[in-house]
Amino acid sequence: MKGFLLWGLLIFFMVYAIIPRFIMFTFGFGAFKKGRARNEIAFTFDDGPDPIYTPRLLDLLKKYQVKATFFVLGSKAEKHPELILRMHHEGHLIGIHNYVHKSNWLMAPWEVNRQINRSANIIEGITGIRPTYYRPPWGLPNLFDMVLRKQFQIVLWSLMVGDWKSRGGKEKIKKRLLHRITGGSVIVLHDCGETFGADLDAPVHMIEALEDVLREVRMQGYTCVRIDELIQIDQELSARPFRNDVSGTVSH
Numbered sequence: 743m744k745g746f747l748l749w750g751l752l753i754f755f756m757v758y759a760i761i762p763r764f765i766m767f768t769f770g771f772g773a774f775k776k777g778r779a780r781n782e783i784a785f786t787f788d789d790g791p792d793p794i795y796t797p798r799l800l801d802l803l804k805k806y807q808v809k810a811t812f813f814v815l816g817s818k819a820e821k822h823p824e825l826i827l828r829m830h831h832e833g834h835l836i837g838i839h840n841y842v843h844k845s846n847w848l849m850a851p852w853e854v855n856r857q858i859n860r861s862a863n864i865i866e867g868i869t870g871i872r873p874t875y876y877r878p879p880w881g882l883p884n885l886f887d888m889v890l891r892k893q894f895q896i897v898l899w900s901l902m903v904g905d906w907k908s909r910g911g912k913e914k915i916k917k918r919l920l921h922r923i924t925g926g927s928v929i930v931l932h933d934c935g936e937t938f939g940a941d942l943d944a945p946v947h948m949i950e951a952l953e954d955v956l957r958e959v960r961m962q963g964y965t966c967v968r969i970d971e972l973i974q975i976d977q978e979l980s981a982r983p984f985r986n987d988v989s990g991t992v993s994h
């Protein structure tokens with residue numbers, strides 16, 4: 743009986759958690775994780791807004807005229823509406839990363855739904871625009887997140903560099919980013935170090951590294967765009983596969 747129950751639990755966990763994650767990351771089914779653009783890349787920032795690091799990051803993005811995407815926690819947006827408003831006014835895209843940083847693997851579908859809608863209400867209350875992009879914490883979707891696709895576009899990433907740890911500092915982040923960025927990259931970074939497993943001061947190094955990286959990618963000819971723009975480029979490429987005039991991004 744005990745063995746039967748254990749097998750049942752294991753199968754349930756595989757179907758609810760492991761398989762959806764595998765399908766989304768491996769096949770990109772149900773989620774956007776990399777664009778086909780040749781010259782455009784997208785920086786995304788998770789876990790904020792943070793009262794110390796987010797303003798510094800926004801200053802940096804402004805200095806280099808870069809538009810980015812923020813996946814924010816509803817609870818932090820509620821605490822720092824002025825930062826959400828600033829992101830919005832400065833042209834960044836705001837997506838949801840749950841109300842608190844809790845894995846969808848540990849929540850029932852209706853709880854995830856509540857987290858997302860509560861966060862969407864908060865952000866809409868601040869900016870007047872209801873978010874339609876969603877990234878599950880730790881990139882761990884569950885089976886029912888597939889259903890969310892009707893309401894929200896799930897966004898994962900193609901490039902992650904361990905910036906939530908201070909060890910290795912600025913140089914580690916810079917080196918990994920510059921080595922691995924290619925056209926269409928969706929880069930995930932973190933503007934808050936309060937998440938379980940992260941270092942509190944980690945965003946210091948991320949922001950320092952990012953300044954060098956933004957300068958370098960600009961010289962390499964990349965344009966930094968928001969996730970909705972990167973998706974739009976893919977749609978245009980699909981609609982006109984034989985034309986070569988869409989943002990100069992066709993690779994054939």
Ligand SMILES: [Zn+2]
Nearest residue numbers: 788789879880
């Ligand atoms: Zn996160």
